[in-house]
Amino acid sequence: MRTLKKILLLLLLLLIVLVGGFLALSHQPAIGAGNPPAAASFSPQQIEKGRLLAAMGDCAVCHTAPGGQTNAGGLPIASPFGTIYSTNITPDVDTGIGRWTYEAFARAMRHGVDREGKYLYPAFPYTAFTHVKDEDLQALYAFLMSEPAVKFDPPETSLKFPFNLRPGLAAWNWLFLKRGPLPDDSSMPPEWNRGAYLAEGLGHCSACHTPRNQFGAEKTGEHHFAGTTLDGWSVPALTSATPAPLPWTADDLYQYFKFGFSPRHGSAAGPMAPVIHGLSQQSDADLKALASYVMSYKKDTADPGDAQAFVASKFEKSKFALDHEGYRLFEGACASCHSDASDIKDSLFGVRPQWVLSTKVYADSPNNAALVVLNGIQSAPTPQTGTMPAFRHNLSDAQIATLLNTMREQAGLKPWNNLPDQVAKLRKDTQPGPTVRAH
Ligand code: HEC
Ligand code: HEC
Ligand code: HEC
Numbered sequence: 001m002r003t004l005k006k007i008l009l010l011l012l013l014l015l016i017v018l019v020g021g022f023l024a025l026s027h028q029p030a031i032g033a034g035n036p037p038a039a040a041s042f043s044p045q046q047i048e049k050g051r052l053l054a055a056m057g058d059c060a061v062c063h064t065a066p067g068g069q070t071n072a073g074g075l076p077i078a079s080p081f082g083t084i085y086s087t088n089i090t091p092d093v094d095t096g097i098g099r100w101t102y103e104a105f106a107r108a109m110r111h112g113v114d115r116e117g118k119y120l121y122p123a124f125p126y127t128a129f130t131h132v133k134d135e136d137l138q139a140l141y142a143f144l145m146s147e148p149a150v151k152f153d154p155p156e157t158s159l160k161f162p163f164n165l166r167p168g169l170a171a172w173n174w175l176f177l178k179r180g181p182l183p184d185d186s187s188m189p190p191e192w193n194r195g196a197y198l199a200e201g202l203g204h205c206s207a208c209h210t211p212r213n214q215f216g217a218e219k220t221g222e223h224h225f226a227g228t229t230l231d232g233w234s235v236p237a238l239t240s241a242t243p244a245p246l247p248w249t250a251d252d253l254y255q256y257f258k259f260g261f262s263p264r265h266g267s268a269a270g271p272m273a274p275v276i277h278g279l280s281q282q283s284d285a286d287l288k289a290l291a292s293y294v295m296s297y298k299k300d301t302a303d304p305g306d307a308q309a310f311v312a313s314k315f316e317k318s319k320f321a322l323d324h325e326g327y328r329l330f331e332g333a334c335a336s337c338h339s340d341a342s343d344i345k346d347s348l349f350g351v352r353p354q355w356v357l358s359t360k361v362y363a364d365s366p367n368n369a370a371l372v373v374l375n376g377i378q379s380a381p382t383p384q385t386g387t388m389p390a391f392r393h394n395l396s397d398a399q400i401a402t403l404l405n406t407m408r409e410q411a412g413l414k415p416w417n418n419l420p421d422q423v424a425k426l427r428k429d430t431q432p433g434p435t436v437r438a439h
Contacts, residue, residue, distance in 0.1 A: 026170030042142035050143025074154035119169035128204035176217035195293025247302035253291035260381035266358035276381035326406025
């Protein structure tokens with residue numbers, strides 16, 4: 001008995017030493033409060049550069065609550081561990097980052113630690129932002145500090161035990177955070193390296209396009225860009241594993257990034273729309289670099305195929321009698337904008353997308369197609385793409401299911417299983433709303 005007690009006591013001591021050691025190691029000092037730098041201390045060029053970088057990094061997408069002021073925080077972000085609220089990153093001295101020196105800002109972006117030494121949750125994509133170079137972080141800081149200060153206290157994030165113990169993130173970072181700028185790959189051309197820098201850094205493409213492990217960290221290796229799900233949306237793989245019916249080319253990607261629409265693939269909706277809003281403002285050279293990097297994840301041997309011939313083959317013969325219910329629904333509700341016209345140039349550059357080329361129709365999951373029909377596309381990612389009305393009040397779950405499976409059949413695909421139930425679930429879980437907030 002006594003020996004058991006001794007062993008337990010020893011174990012307890014060991015635990016205290018380990019926890020104490022861990023806390024000591026994970027301790028991050030507070031960085032002294034500064035006064036907000038005067039806007040005049042930054043050049044207009046640096047501020048403009050920072051504005052573009054902020055658009056690339058989607059800062060305002062996450063740091064703006066619905067109906068709230070730009071960058072004042074408060075957007076609820078769902079995670080498997082609970083709801084995390086974004087913070088106020090305007091230069092307000094009380095509620096924002098007005099008292100943050102550049103050093104404190106750079107530590108947050110690179111190490112995921114706030115000015116006071118508190119660990120930040122990786123819902124903030126610092127795992128990608130850590131790769132951003134000093135000169136770019138400086139421009140971002142200049143831009144954020146020159147924006148209007150907004151006094152607003154966003155709701156506190158309070159996750160359940162043990163996820164509320166922020167020092168635990170030190171262990172998470174030790175396991176999953178690869179700190180600092182990525183080395184250039186000298187075997188690849190400069191354009192590819194620039195694309196890698198944009199995609200893996202501020203663009204944080206993998207935050208959405210890469211599946212995560214049970215700790216909420218992105219899986220690596222062959223899983224990088226392998227596609228996953230997000231807020232009910234299925235996020236397609238950026239590799240050749242995309243369900244897109246025609247292989248992507250670098251030119252297709254460039255158009256998709258620039259306009260939110262590729263005539264050979266269709267349009268960007270859901271969580272990708274605000275990403276496009278940021279990308280569309282970047283230089284052509286950077287968008288081409290991004291395309292060249294993403295292309296390196298695809299099999300370059302794939303024949304791009306002829307979109308025109310592809311569409312013609314799908315509509316060669318109408319598969320449905322005029323009184324077929326799905327056909328009637330399509331003609332009544334959709335054909336005014338989505339004609340079967342076999343000339344894809346009729347698709348008026350995004351405003352009337354040719355649905356038979358859309359990745360959404362070919363995906364294993366019906367979610368993206370169903371979400372677009374239920375909630376419409378309220379606000380286009382760029383002025384070149386149009387908007388689509390929401391049909392949730394006009395069509396029943398069964399009608400939407402019949403309609404979508406009719407489109408699947410016309411495209412030569414198997415119908416989606418249990419579709420009415422899935423549409424009902426999506427109807428309950430989502431609501432129509434603007435996809436893009438003004439930056
Ligand atoms: C995917 C959503 C998302 C994006 C994109 C994002 N952030 Fe955040 N950010 C967050 C969340 C959530 C937090 C709060 C994390 C926490 O409370 O642990 C945060 C925290 C921060 C903080 C710490 C602020 C504080 O008061 O503690 C800074 C600084 C910051 N973000 C800057 C940026 C910048 C600059 C960008 C754009 C380059 C950006 N963020 C893009 C979600 C995001
Ligand atoms: C906030 C999450 C999010 C981020 C960040 C994001 N994406 Fe996406 N992406 C999506 C979703 C969701 C879709 C599906 C959109 C749809 O169906 O309209 C998508 C679609 C795409 C597609 C079309 C794929 C296909 O085969 O049809 C490409 C290409 C793409 N994203 C590239 C990128 C790149 C490059 C980046 C980084 C610069 C990026 N994405 C960042 C969520 C995201
Ligand atoms: C008033 C015109 C209009 C009507 C009516 C309309 N749509 Fe759309 N639809 C659009 C536009 C514009 C887009 C692309 C919007 C964007 O991405 O900015 C779109 C996008 C889509 C997409 C995604 C295409 C892609 O490229 O990925 C699908 C699927 C779709 N619509 C299906 C339907 C169905 C089914 C109906 C009938 C219930 C319908 N639409 C009715 C205008 C319309």
